Amino acid sequence: xxxxxxxxxxxxxxxxxxxxxxxxxxxxxxxxxxxxxxxxxxxxxxxxxxxxxxxxxxxxxxxxxxxxxxxxxxxxxxxxxxxxxxxxxxxxxxxxxxxxxxxxxxxxxxxxxxxxxxxxxxxxxxxxxxxxxxxxxxxxxxxxxxxxxxxxxxxxxxxxxxxxxxxxxxxxxxxxxxxxxxxxxxxxxxxxxxxxxxxxxxxxxxx
Amino acid sequence: xxxxxxxxxxxxxxxxxxxxxxxxxxxxxxxxxxxxxxxxxxxxxxxxxxxxxxxxxxxxxxxxxxxxxxxxxxxxxxxxxxxxxxxxxxxxxxxxxxxxxxxxxxxxxxxxxxxxxxxxxxxxxxxxxxxxxxxxxxxxxxxxxxxxxxxxxxxxxxxxxxxxxxxxxxxxxxxxxxxxxxxxxxxx
Amino acid sequence: xxxxxxxxxxxxxxxxxxxxxxxxxxxxxxxxxxxxxxxxxxxxxxxxxxxxxxxxxxxxxxxxxxxxxxxxxxxxxxxxxxxxxxxxxxxxxxxxxxxxxxxxxxxxxxxxxxxxxxxxxxxxxxxxxxxxxxxxxxxxxxxxxxxxxxxxxxxxxxxxxxxxxxxxxxxxxxxxxxxxxxxxxxxxxxxxxxxxxxxxxxxxxxxxxxxxxxxxxxxxxxxxxxxxx
Numbered sequence: 001x002x003x004x005x006x007x008x009x010x011x012x013x014x015x016x017x018x019x020x021x022x023x024x025x026x027x028x029x030x031x032x033x034x035x036x037x038x039x040x041x042x043x044x045x046x047x048x049x050x051x052x053x054x055x056x057x058x059x060x061x062x063x064x065x066x067x068x069x070x071x072x073x074x075x076x077x078x079x080x081x082x083x084x085x086x087x088x089x090x091x092x093x094x095x096x097x098x099x100x101x102x103x104x105x106x107x108x109x110x111x112x113x114x115x116x117x118x119x120x121x122x123x124x125x126x127x128x129x130x131x132x133x134x135x136x137x138x139x140x141x142x143x144x145x146x147x148x149x150x151x152x153x154x155x156x157x158x159x160x161x162x163x164x165x166x167x168x169x170x171x172x173x174x175x176x177x178x179x180x181x182x183x184x185x186x187x188x189x190x191x192x193x194x195x196x197x198x199x200x201x202x203x204x205x206x207x
Numbered sequence: 208x209x210x211x212x213x214x215x216x217x218x219x220x221x222x223x224x225x226x227x228x229x230x231x232x233x234x235x236x237x238x239x240x241x242x243x244x245x246x247x248x249x250x251x252x253x254x255x256x257x258x259x260x261x262x263x264x265x266x267x268x269x270x271x272x273x274x275x276x277x278x279x280x281x282x283x284x285x286x287x288x289x290x291x292x293x294x295x296x297x298x299x300x301x302x303x304x305x306x307x308x309x310x311x312x313x314x315x316x317x318x319x320x321x322x323x324x325x326x327x328x329x330x331x332x333x334x335x336x337x338x339x340x341x342x343x344x345x346x347x348x349x350x351x352x353x354x355x356x357x358x359x360x361x362x363x364x365x366x367x368x369x370x371x372x373x374x375x376x377x378x379x380x381x382x383x384x385x386x387x388x389x390x391x392x393x394x395x
Numbered sequence: 396x397x398x399x400x401x402x403x404x405x406x407x408x409x410x411x412x413x414x415x416x417x418x419x420x421x422x423x424x425x426x427x428x429x430x431x432x433x434x435x436x437x438x439x440x441x442x443x444x445x446x447x448x449x450x451x452x453x454x455x456x457x458x459x460x461x462x463x464x465x466x467x468x469x470x471x472x473x474x475x476x477x478x479x480x481x482x483x484x485x486x487x488x489x490x491x492x493x494x495x496x497x498x499x500x501x502x503x504x505x506x507x508x509x510x511x512x513x514x515x516x517x518x519x520x521x522x523x524x525x526x527x528x529x530x531x532x533x534x535x536x537x538x539x540x541x542x543x544x545x546x547x548x549x550x551x552x553x554x555x556x557x558x559x560x561x562x563x564x565x566x567x568x569x570x571x572x573x574x575x576x577x578x579x580x581x582x583x584x585x586x587x588x589x590x591x592x593x594x595x596x597x598x599x600x601x602x603x604x605x606x607x608x609x610x611x612x613x614x615x616x617x618x619x620x621x622x623x624x
Contacts, residue, residue: 027594030423031531038322067217076218078499082492083225087232090488094236097243101317105538108491112531114424158322176323181418182605189591189598197590233488244547289549291404293613295413296549321612368613 006127009134016138022115023146024195029115033147034184035106040163043151044144045099049092049107051140053084054116055133061124062132068125077120078111085110115143153187154178247316248273248285248300255302255312256283268388281305281393287316288380292372295319297328299376303342307389313337313377325369333370336360342381346374400622401550402559404615409560410567412612415532417571417605422532426572427597429523436576437569442523444565447536449501451561454494454537455544455554462486462493463545487545494537502528532568536561574604 007015022028029050036046057080061068068076089107092100100107110116123135155161158178160168177183212219245264252262252275259275259282266272275283283305289298297320302312315329327333336353337360340346344358348371353359362370413419416426422443429439460468464485473484506524510517527533539560543552552560578600587596 027427028424030427031420034420034423064217064221069214069217072214072218075499076221078495079218079221079225079492082495083229086229086488086491089491090232090236090240093243094239097240097247105535105542108538109421109531109534111491111495112529112534114529117529174323176321177606179322180605180609181420182602182609184420185598185602185605189595189602192598193588193591193595196595200590229488229492237485237488291616291619293616298549368616372616 006131009131012123012127012131012135013138016135016140016142017145018142020139021142021146022139023143024192026115026118028118029113029143030188031109032106032113033150034181034188036103037147037151037154037184037187038158038179039155040148040151042099042102043147045092045096046103046106047140047144047147049085049088049103050110050113050115050143051136052088053081053110054119054140054143055136056084057081057116058119058124058132058136059129061120062127062129065125065127073121073125074117077117081116081120082111115139149191150184150187153191154183158183248287251300251314252285252302255285255300255314256304257311258282265392267392268385270385272389275302283311284389284393286380286389288376290372290376290379292318293320293325293366293368297369297372297376299373299380301377301380303381303386303389305390305393307381307386307393308342310337310340310342310377313373315373320366320369324363325366327363327366328369328373333361333363337377342386343383345378348374400619402556403622404619405556406559406563407611407615407618409563410570411608412615414567414571414608415535415564416568417601417608419535421535422530422568425523425526425530426575426601427594429526430572430575430579430597433573433576433580436572439523440565440569440572442527443530443532443568444562446498446502446505446524446527447533447565447568448558448561449505450494450498450533451536451540451557452554453497453501455540455552455557457493457497458490458541458544459554462490463541465546490541494534494541498533498537499528532564536564571604575601578604 016022018025020026023030023033032046032050036042057077060080061077064076085108088110089100092103092107119135119139124132127135152162155163156167157175159174160166160170160172175183178187249262252273253259256275258277260277262273262275262285264271265274271287273285273287274281275285284303284307286301286303287298288301289296291297296317297315298317300314300316301310302314303309304311313334315334318326318328320326320328337346340358340360341356346358346360348362348367349359350362350367353361360370360374409415415421416423425439425443430436458466460466462469464487465483466486469484469486473482474480478484502524509524540552540557542548543550543556545551575597579597582596582600591599
């Protein structure tokens with residue numbers, strides 16, 4: 001199955017982190033990126049749940065890739081993803097109840113996170129298990145980094161804390177707007193501009 | 208039939224495997240989840256009703272309430288109440304004494320009020336005002352220091368509507384009829 | 396009368412105050428992707444409204460009769476099979492699987508139906524239909540319906556509430572995406588810094604729109620108070 005021009009496990013891993021970062025480069029998985037990033041704790045729990053689903057689904061897809069009928073592909077992906085999301089959701093409700101209440105409907109919404117279906121389609125259904133696994137890990141780290149960058153900005157400016165620990169002095173006038181929905185759009189928009197600017201500058205110096 | 212199976216065996220097999228996995232997961236954690244939900248309320252009962260050691264669910268007037276117990280004696284009631292806030296629904300737990308005549312505490316289970324303003328309804332300093340309020344006259348919100356021994360609650364600066372919403376929810380939940388039913392149930 | 400008021404509150408809340416896109420951040424992918432031109436954006440909005448109404452109706456039916464704890468049909472089946480009458484039959488672990496399949500199959504079905512019987516309609520929004528399966532807004536609608544069914548729900552919803560929610564949510568999505576498309580058509584003429592072009596500026600504009608929509612907060616409360624008299 002794996003032809004020579006397919007990326008290797010290492011390339012898949014590295015690609016996921018920055019060059020093909022799911023949020024900044026592929027513009028996928030926007031709902032959780034915006035919705036749960038008003039505190040680092042919520043963002044990291046979300047990143048963990050997504051990583052679990054992404055890695056498991058990618059690996060399973062890769063295991064069954066040789067017996068998978070092409071026209072049933074999407075059906076099987078959805079079935080797999082929905083099952084793992086339910087498992088993650090129940091696990092959070094049982095062992096991290098407060099967090100599961102805070103994340104609310106955004107845990108089940110992982111099912112329609114385009115990153116996961118996209119990875120199953122692009123990598124899982126074409127390449128062997130170890131490649132699919134490292135691709136899942138790489139993409140998850142990339143996703144977690146993206147969430148962390150947005151959540152750091154929002155939590156620092158919005159409540160002067162990071163992971164719930166006070167960082168900025170108490171005199172910091174918390175920017176409430178950063179915790180509210182508009183803050184999410186503004187932060188992501190600005191960060192996306194910074195990432196594009198950085199990429200463009202690197203491309204220019206490389207020439 | 209055979210052709211159909213040749214196409215779909217994988218989906219059916221996966222469906223069965225995943226079904227089993229979900230059933231297993233459900234059996235493992237279902238009790239724990241239910242316990243989490245109940246504990247969220249029960250854990251607040253000793254805080255909301257002075258002297259209470261534990262709580263148990265009960266039904267009074269077709270509503271679910273919680274008896275606050277010291278040993279086997281009822282020392283108060285905890286009543287869940289909810290309604291529209293400024294942002295979204297607010298869910299409260301209201302602590303009452305056994306005769307349902309005095310408020311003994313208030314706890315905010317769920318709210319999505321504006322961070323930094325309305326979400327201060329969750330702060331203990333604000334909630335503590337409700338302690339010891341005599342019921343019978345509806346709670347009202349004022350923008351100054353409340354008169355002593357009155358049913359007045361001081362509004363949170365910049366969040367009068369959220370403060371008003373909490374008082375309205377409490378007023379609507381604790382009708383005279385319902386309080387009489389609670390007091391009667393405590394006698395039994 | 397009270398029921399009508401509560402339906403109206405659900406509608407205002409879903410369409411304006413807690414707008415799916417600008418408050419709950421669901422349906423961001425089409426919001427960024429299909430908002431270049433007003434007519435396509437409007438078509439996408441209609442398609443979402445259509446599918447979300449069907450999905451919400453179906454998921455209400457499934458949840459109410461089969462999935463929620465103590466649902467009538469599953470309880471009846473359990474007893475018919477000889478299960479003990481004291482057990483509360485709870486199939487809610489299957490919720491997400493059922494919803495996603497309800498959405499996927501209703502999208503397929505709607506696409507076939509519209510293509511066959513309403514070719515003109517198909518031309519205007521049919522192309523967006525396959526995209527909608529992975530649109531979070533639809534699943535989110537189903538999840539909101541789920542939250543209001545079963546013993547834990549504070550105010551249990553009937554089918555009418557679910558339908559009103561779906562229609563209003565679709566309307567809110569259409570408003571948001573059409574407004575955004577209008578702004579983006581003008582933005583084409585503006586001198587946007589190169590690194591912000593595309594998604595960057597769209598997100599910043601969405602941020603400002605979200606701020607504007609925050610102005611609606613509290614409208615439902617005021618309206619409810621006014622109507623109660």
